[in-house]
Amino acid sequence: MNDAQLLRYSRHILLPEIGIEGQERLLGAHALLIGAGGLGSPVALYLASAGVGRITICDGDAVDLTNLQRQIVHRTASIGEPKVESARSTLAAINPGVEVIAVHERLTESRILELAGSADVVLDGSDNFATRHAVNRACVSLRKALVSGAAVRFDGQVAVFDMRRNDAPCYACLFPESGTEEEVRCAVMGVFAPITGIIGTVQAAEALKILIGVGETLAGRLLLVDALAMQLRTIRITKDPGCAVCG
Numbered sequence: 001m002n003d004a005q006l007l008r009y010s011r012h013i014l015l016p017e018i019g020i021e022g023q024e025r026l027l028g029a030h031a032l033l034i035g036a037g038g039l040g041s042p043v044a045l046y047l048a049s050a051g052v053g054r055i056t057i058c059d060g061d062a063v064d065l066t067n068l069q070r071q072i073v074h075r076t077a078s079i080g081e082p083k084v085e086s087a088r089s090t091l092a093a094i095n096p097g098v099e100v101i102a103v104h105e106r107l108t109e110s111r112i113l114e115l116a117g118s119a120d121v122v123l124d125g126s127d128n129f130a131t132r133h134a135v136n137r138a139c140v141s142l143r144k145a146l147v148s149g150a151a152v153r154f155d156g157q158v159a160v161f162d163m164r165r166n167d168a169p170c171y172a173c174l175f176p177e178s179g180t181e182e183e184v185r186c187a188v189m190g191v192f193a194p195i196t197g198i199i200g201t202v203q204a205a206e207a208l209k210i211l212i213g214v215g216e217t218l219a220g221r222l223l224l225v226d227a228l229a230m231q232l233r234t235i236r237i238t239k240d241p242g243c244a245v246c247g
């Protein structure tokens with residue numbers, strides 16, 4: 001690290017759990033982020049400000065006026081631009097020292113596998129089950145740590161599926177693809193702006209801890225946040241031996 005980096009990251013370096021060694025791990029790390037929306041915004045902002053050296057952001061959409069109520073990485077002037085390009089310019093203004101790779105695509109399963117191959121951690125901030133399951137399958141087959149988040153209305157949830165471990169449950173153990181879980185979309189149901197910030201920020205914290213190798217993550221636990229009552233609880237998730245993906 002040069003002098004400017006030592007200053008930029010000084011409040012991390014002061015933490016005994018991080019120090020110079022932990023910060024250098026972040027600078028050398030590659031995070032793959034799926035989605036540059038409500039969850040992806042705070043994830044991208046914190047990964048970049050905290051100095052994750054390489055961040056690949058994937059999103060096929062363009063910035064829309066209805067996004068700006070919660071998707072805090074985007075600006076009014078960016079309406080109509082690809083979200084990944086808009087995010088890349090915001091992140092470059094905050095921390096020009098990190099490399100942001102913008103992937104403006106609707107991801108296919110083979111593309112997710114290709115992108116996840118070189119990632120040290122995968123963060124899912126997508127808004128639909130098809131993508132979440134495809135990302136999960138890729139993380140199971142490549143044995144990557146997946147930090148998964150979701151938010152709608154006043155409710156949110158976060159979990160870590162650390163597929164580097166043999167006993168780890170995967171996303172499909174919790175939500176089987178054949179399940180009856182109904183897709184609830186923000187566009188239809190509405191979403192309270194800060195819940196996406198709360199959930200995305202927890203995702204960023206979990207990813208940074210995974211990259212540094214410190215603390216206890218939400219591996220094997222699901223954190224549920226009810227922002228209307230402001231109640232948080234965690235429930236245990238166990239591996240389903242009959243899971244179609246990891247069983």
Ligand SMILES: [Zn+2]
Pocket residue numbers: 169170171172173174240243244245246247
């Ligand atoms: Zn599973």
